[in-house]
Amino acid sequence: MKVTVTVNGSQVAAEVEDRTLLVHFLREQAGLTATNVGCDTSSCGACTVLLDGQSVKSCTVLAAQADGRAVATVEGLASGPDEMHPVQRAFRAEHALQCGFCTPGMVMATISLLAENASPTEEEVRSALEGNLCRCTGYHNIVRAVLAAASDDAKAATAQAAGQ
Amino acid sequence: MSILGTRVLRTEDPRLLTLGGTYVDDLRVPELAEAARVTFVRSPVAHALITGIDVAAARQAPGVIAVLTAADLNDLAPPPPDDGSGGNEAAPLPLGGPWAEPLLAVDRVRYVGEPVAIVITDDRYQGEDAAELVSVDYESLPAVVGADAALAGATLLFAAAESNVAVTGGAPADPAAFDNCDVVVERTIVNQRLAAVPLEGRATAAEWADGKLTVWVSTQNAQISRFVLAGVLGLDPGAIRVVAPDVGGGFGAKVGIDRDALAVAWAAKHTGHALRWAETRSENLVGMTHGRAQRQVIKIGGTRDGRILAYRLEIVQDAGAYPRMGGFLPFLTRLMAAGAYDIPHVEAASRLVVTNTTPIAAYRGAGRPEATAAIERAVDLFAAEIGRDPAEVRRINLVPPEAFPYSSPCGPVYDTGAYAGALDKVLAAAGYQDLRAEQAHRRERGDVLQLGIGLASYVEITAADAAGGETARLVVHDDGTATAYTGSSAHGQGHHTAWAMLVEAELGIEMAKVTVIHGDTDLIPMGVGTYASRSLQLGGVAVHKAAVDVREQARQLAADMLEASAADLELDTERGVWQVRGDPAASRTWAEVAGQAGDDGLAAEVNYTEGQPTFPFGTHLAVAEVDTETGKARLIRHLTVDDAGTVVSPVLAEGQRHGGIAQGVAQALLEEMVYDADGNPLTSTLVDYAAITAAELPSFELLRSETPTHINPLGAKGIGEAGTIGAAPAMQNAVIDAVSHLGVRHIDMPTTPERVWTAISEARESQ
Numbered sequence: 001m002k003v004t005v006t007v008n009g010s011q012v013a014a015e016v017e018d019r020t021l022l023v024h025f026l027r028e029q030a031g032l033t034a035t036n037v038g039c040d041t042s043s044c045g046a047c048t049v050l051l052d053g054q055s056v057k058s059c060t061v062l063a064a065q066a067d068g069r070a071v072a073t074v075e076g077l078a079s080g081p082d083e084m085h086p087v088q089r090a091f092r093a094e095h096a097l098q099c100g101f102c103t104p105g106m107v108m109a110t111i112s113l114l115a116e117n118a119s120p121t122e123e124e125v126r127s128a129l130e131g132n133l134c135r136c137t138g139y140h141n142i143v144r145a146v147l148a149a150a151s152d153d154a155k156a157a158t159a160q161a162a163g164q
Numbered sequence: 165m166s167i168l169g170t171r172v173l174r175t176e177d178p179r180l181l182t183l184g185g186t187y188v189d190d191l192r193v194p195e196l197a198e199a200a201r202v203t204f205v206r207s208p209v210a211h212a213l214i215t216g217i218d219v220a221a222a223r224q225a226p227g228v229i230a231v232l233t234a235a236d237l238n239d240l241a242p243p244p245p246d247d248g249s250g251g252n253e254a255a256p257l258p259l260g261g262p263w264a265e266p267l268l269a270v271d272r273v274r275y276v277g278e279p280v281a282i283v284i285t286d287d288r289y290q291g292e293d294a295a296e297l298v299s300v301d302y303e304s305l306p307a308v309v310g311a312d313a314a315l316a317g318a319t320l321l322f323a324a325a326e327s328n329v330a331v332t333g334g335a336p337a338d339p340a341a342f343d344n345c346d347v348v349v350e351r352t353i354v355n356q357r358l359a360a361v362p363l364e365g366r367a368t369a370a371e372w373a374d375g376k377l378t379v380w381v382s383t384q385n386a387q388i389s390r391f392v393l394a395g396v397l398g399l400d401p402g403a404i405r406v407v408a409p410d411v412g413g414g415f416g417a418k419v420g421i422d423r424d425a426l427a428v429a430w431a432a433k434h435t436g437h438a439l440r441w442a443e444t445r446s447e448n449l450v451g452m453t454h455g456r457a458q459r460q461v462i463k464i465g466g467t468r469d470g471r472i473l474a475y476r477l478e479i480v481q482d483a484g485a486y487p488r489m490g491g492f493l494p495f496l497t498r499l500m501a502a503g504a505y506d507i508p509h510v511e512a513a514s515r516l517v518v519t520n521t522t523p524i525a526a527y528r529g530a531g532r533p534e535a536t537a538a539i540e541r542a543v544d545l546f547a548a549e550i551g552r553d554p555a556e557v558r559r560i561n562l563v564p565p566e567a568f569p570y571s572s573p574c575g576p577v578y579d580t581g582a583y584a585g586a587l588d589k590v591l592a593a594a595g596y597q598d599l600r601a602e603q604a605h606r607r608e609r610g611d612v613l614q615l616g617i618g619l620a621s622y623v624e625i626t627a628a629d630a631a632g633g634e635t636a637r638l639v640v641h642d643d644g645t646a647t648a649y650t651g652s653s654a655h656g657q658g659h660h661t662a663w664a665m666l667v668e669a670e671l672g673i674e675m676a677k678v679t680v681i682h683g684d685t686d687l688i689p690m691g692v693g694t695y696a697s698r699s700l701q702l703g704g705v706a707v708h709k710a711a712v713d714v715r716e717q718a719r720q721l722a723a724d725m726l727e728a729s730a731a732d733l734e735l736d737t738e739r740g741v742w743q744v745r746g747d748p749a750a751s752r753t754w755a756e757v758a759g760q761a762g763d764d765g766l767a768a769e770v771n772y773t774e775g776q777p778t779f780p781f782g783t784h785l786a787v788a789e790v791d792t793e794t795g796k797a798r799l800i801r802h803l804t805v806d807d808a809g810t811v812v813s814p815v816l817a818e819g820q821r822h823g824g825i826a827q828g829v830a831q832a833l834l835e836e837m838v839y840d841a842d843g844n845p846l847t848s849t850l851v852d853y854a855a856i857t858a859a860e861l862p863s864f865e866l867l868r869s870e871t872p873t874h875i876n877p878l879g880a881k882g883i884g885e886a887g888t889i890g891a892a893p894a895m896q897n898a899v900i901d902a903v904s905h906l907g908v909r910h911i912d913m914p915t916t917p918e919r920v921w922t923a924i925s926e927a928r929e930s931q
Contacts, residue, residue, distance in 0.1 A: 041446075092177040098823065132858075140863055
């Protein structure tokens with residue numbers, strides 16, 4: 001079947017099998033490999049992207065379900081390594097990533113969280129990220145980064161990204 | 165001021181945050197443009213004879229290029245004959261001989277998940293379909309699961325070996341060991357089987373072209389992988405290039421190159437097709453090696469006033485189906501059995517047994533967490549028996565500062581330490597007496613939520629293979645930039661940042677101008693890689709020494725340029741220029757000096773080895789809250805001193821501690837790979853395997869302590885595994901402490917609600 005998805009603002013159209021998962025569509029048809037596959041039970045959150053502004057685990061969504069809709073991945077957040085999104089900047093400033101494999105999903109989950117709750121408590125952050133596993137950081141610095149990103153100057157950009 | 169010890173942000177992060185890393189499955193290199201997909205057919209049963217494999221239907225399926233089984237392995241040289249030595253216990257190598265492990269199962273499978281056949285297809289979905297069509301006839305055999313079944317030997321995994329016991333080690337027990345003790349406590353405890361769960365599972369791509377094999381593999385050791393590939397495939401190492409691209413976590417389970425990855429590389433050469441393989445998580449949880457899996461009998465004795473006089477540790481190490489690391493893991497446990505204590509008599513013995521389960525290998529700590537968990541439980545049991553505070557019993561018995569270098573009765577020589585200092589620092593920061601008072605109040609009131617305070621004072625061994633060393637090559641280019649090639653290997657630790665810091669500190673070439681390259685054997689043929697918390701103290705020191713060498717070469721070049729004596733030259737590391745001492749007006753930049761170097765450029769190559777390992781130490785204190793009605797335990801505070809000598813990068817060192825603590829707490833509270841009596845894994849997805857989440861952890865309270873080692877010029881010890889080693893027993897001790905007033909003395913890890921609730925119920929019934 002033919003699927004057309006707006007990915008990070010650009011249209012991507014491809015002929016795919018009906019059973020093609022959105023994450024495989026992003027990685028193989030759209031050529032965007034930042035979104036990773038970390039499990040096969042929707043448990044780890046490494047594949048988290050925004051679908052029409054809502055965070056989804058893209059291993060649990062068929063490419064067909066995203067037909068005609070807009071997907072945001074971590075590649076679309078920054079205009080360059082020096083022009084990072086406030087959440088990306090916060091992750092760097094707080095050393096919230098080590099191997100980097102969970103990071104794209106973690107960043108997208110954070111953007112979704114802050115769009116829903118602009119000033120979360122530590123407990124709310126921990127609860128909201130329960131579906132995103134990280135094996136390197138012990139979550140300590142991820143939580144700090146999310147709280148830092150929730151500062152005032154970050155909110156506008158976060159809302160904008162979530163609204164794309 | 166030196167950049168070392170300052171809070172430098174990572175250079176790796178902008179790329180990882182904006183584009184994502186380039187892990188094996190992300191590679192879009194031309195060599196792999198036409199690569200086909202590998203899907204493994206794995207054994208669904210724990211122990212069986214293979215009586216037939218029918219691949220005809222699979223070969224007819226859409227997109228199938230080839231289906232390979234053990235019958236196709238005919239182009240491989242047979243394994244070397246068994247020399248009868250049984251392997252070197254102190255070397256982490258497969259035993260071989262009668263215990264040899266094939267690439268694909270030949271006539272018998274020995275664990276669920278064992279590779280039986282390889283399906284090669286155009287794309288991944290076709291591979292999953294075709295793998296279902298491979299028909300394997302299994303004739304079921306009794307499964308050997310657990311230490312008792314292995315030791316009983318009613319069923320043997322390897323008939324030619326005539327036993328399920330692969331390696332024994334340590335001294336026989338001294339019957340008089342506990343004769344002079346007032347109090348003796350003995351207990352059997354379990355250090356359960358864990359899965360490493362790096363977020364990126366195993367992944368390999370391979371291409372055979374023009375007589376050269378290129379293998380991209382998610383590994384901690386590209387150079388070791390090359391030598392293993394050469395041996396298995398019968399190729400000259402020069403005909404192999406191994407690349408470790410970005411690696412999504414390893415935790416010991418990606419040391420070297422394992423059977424599945426070797427099979428992918430072989431299949432690429434055998435078929436001539438470029439291939440890709442990235443396992444699913446369900447494959448990972450049964451196919452990647454597991455860790456820990458020891459049953460321990462601990463016996464501790466001493467005086468009523470708290471002096472420990474004797475300690476015995478007897479280990480049965482489950483090796484899983486194939487002893488991939490020989491007897492190395494229980495060897496390390498025995499080596500560190502005495503822990504941080506000065507105990508006059510310590511003995512440790514081990515038996516390594518094979519079972520019909522996934523093979524066991526290194527997992528963060530690799531033998532040392534098992535030693536620490538045993539002695540830290542033993543000390544708490546001893547303290548409870550004599551009715552004294554566990555902190556006080558620790559203080560009485562810790563190796564005193566004046567005793568260093570301290571020769572452990574188990575063999576190693578601990579280099580430097582301030583063990584009681586670490587304990588006292590943690591107790592003070594936690595407000596230990598206040599916590600005990602709060603605990604007493606809750607006990608008096610009979611609160612449902614009881615408080616537990618758990619301690620673990622540890623010492624561990626890092627760079628255990630210090631003599632194996634590490635390589636570095638540093639080149640300063642005539643544009644003033646530098647490139648550092650390292651044999652060490654990064655998979656999240658931040659080597660690129662730390663190595664650039666070391667170069668800047670020594671040469672004044674700013675970090676932004678320093679490129680660090682690792683994990684490509686064409687560029688770095690010799691190296692060891694990353695495990696055993698060895699990177700900084702071997703690979704980092706190698707880079708440091710290469711920088712010192714380059715500096716001294718540059719001093720002479722600059723002296724010639726400035727027509728001065730080399731002795732009068734100084735390097736201004738703030739400006740990154742050479743000048744005659746006291747005359748900053750006439751100076752030469754690194755670009756100018758490098759331009760004067762000969763044809764070989766301004767470069768230095770170092771293979772740095774250390775005479776002995778180093779011994780980080782510390783104390784962890786966990787505060788647990790336990791619901792006595794449901795048995796649910798929670799970590800509410802975790803404080804640590806993790807003293808790994810001089811800290812080069814506080815940011816990276818803290819990150820290592822955070823991650824280590826979480827994995828240790830995960831072992832104590834949640835995680836376990838569980839098998840049923842038939843050898844079926846019950847926790848083979850992330851729905852069932854309880855990998856710890858953010859919601860189950862608090863923020864951690866890290867305390868600073870730096871006691872340098874004299875073993876290397878940086879004064880640094882390893883920090884990669886300390887967090888895990890200290891955290892698991894502190895957490896376990898905290899849970900038990902929370903319910904000790906109810907009569908509970910021990911609960912095995914993981915301290916799940918069911919286990920805690922059962923322990924409380926049994927204690928109440930027996931009173």
